Amino acid sequence: MIETTNPATGETLASYPKMDAAEVRRIIELADAQHRQWRRTSFQERSGIVRKAADILDSRKNELAALMADEMGKPVAAGRSEVEKCAWCFRHYADNAERYLADVQIDTDRTKSYIHHEPLGVVLAVMPWNFPLWQVVRFVAPALMAGNAPLLKHASSVTGTALALEEILSEAGVPDGLFRTLVIGSDLVDGILEHELVRAVTLTGSGPAGSAVAKKAGEQLKKAVLELGGSDPYVILEDADLDAAADTCANSRMINGGQSCIAAKRFIVHDTVYDEFLEKVTANMADKVMGDPHDEGSDFGPQARVDLRDELHEQVTGTIEAGARLVMGGEIPDRPGAWYPATVLADVRPGMPAFDEETFGPVAAVVRAADEAEAIRLANLSEFGLGAAVFTRDAERGERIAAEELEAGNCFVNALVASDPRLPFGGIKTSGFGRELADLGIKEFVNAKTVVVA
Known part of the structure; x- marks a missing residue:
């Protein structure tokens, strides 16, 4: 059965x-x-x-x-x-x-x-x-x-x-x-x-x-x-509209309780706006309501299975042990079911689980980049290549990065990655x-x- x-x-x-x-x-x-x-x-x-x-x-x-x-x-x-x-x-x-x-x-x-x-x-x-x-x-x-x-x-x-x-x-x-x-x-x-x-x-x-x-x-x-799978990078450049970027990034990360191949997973942020973006995206993540999936007011419900929730938590704790900073969330609620809170990890780097692996749940990994070139390098430093996004007020700059620099099958400028029946969808690499x-x-x-x- x-x-x-x-x-x-x-x-x-x-x-x-x-x-x-x-x-x-x-x-x-x-x-x-x-x-x-x-x-x-x-x-x-x-x-x-x-x-x-x-x-x-x-x-x-x-x-x-x-x-x-x-x-x-x-x-x-x-x-x-x-x-x-x-x-x-x-x-x-x-x-x-x-x-x-x-x-x-x-x-x-x-x-x-x-x-x-x-x-x-x-x-x-x-x-x-x-x-x-x-x-x-x-x-x-x-x-x-x-x-x-x-x-x-x-x-x-x-x-x-x-x-x-x-x-x-x-x-x-x-x-x-x-x-x-x-x-x-x-x-x-x-x-x-x-x-x-x-x-x-x-x-x-x-x-x-x-x-x-x-x-x-x-x-x-x-x-x-x-x-x-995917570990979609969202690149936030120094000239990005940070309010819009933080809102879009949080919304993408929390799609389906974070259980989406094309959800934003790694927020790669230019050094000059890193602290401000971290504050704004954390506030957006904190606004998401975890609750009964039958409640119209719930933004996200439980994870799909307890074993998947536990695997996600191991990735979070492993990332913290490797030197990342827990900004919010990161604790399993004391209640029946597969619940996990919205979580933000700061100062994530290559070699940590939240950078190297796909995190299939409501966990945002915020990564610091010195400049545009390093941001692109970090974005592409992944076995995955499903989706990616870049945020900048310079549309021409963003389009160039999306079209020519980011290694993914679906690249968006100032928007979250989404599938559409009118557009081909798929990935590269693994x-x-x-x-x-x-x-x-x-x-x-x-x-x-x-x-x-x-």
């Missing part, structure tokens, strides 16, 4: 029977059969179904937000925003998939030469708990519109949310078996990737999980897209490879077929 647990209380929410390998094989075979019919449908037919899914999401956003609050501690206000973003993503691909996948004519010495896009077939998605709807929908929406059959292996802790999405897609008119949630443990993933009818895999999660899936996909010579969203995302799981007529 798979059990889900309320991270605010530690109480068991529900139990779900696990599927065995034989049932999973039957699901894969049905998905492949349904894909062979689905790929023949028109973009107009698919878009009607996908738009209906968006409408159903909008109508159930309160219910879904409450479910996510129960399963992984997301405040209901943030949960509603997540559902609305998912509906936007479905509508975006309903409106744009045909244009994204249109034939591309190429001038050659032949009568006709062009690129034609065809779906791959059954694609496995291995998804995490932190954005239990968004992480799935940003794959499923383009996959369905491209003509693929997406199968979901979700994090066990959000099984209820995964099954709710399956129900919504079925109600919207997705053919039975074309999309399924696989209620399984991680031990069956290798066998799924070995199945001849599974053509590709996408994973959002940790580095070790991504490495394991990429290794198996490589052995099978199957396409993989990985969106992994933050993964491949892209999601926009035109690049839908093209990851199609055959870009060259067609030539003599």
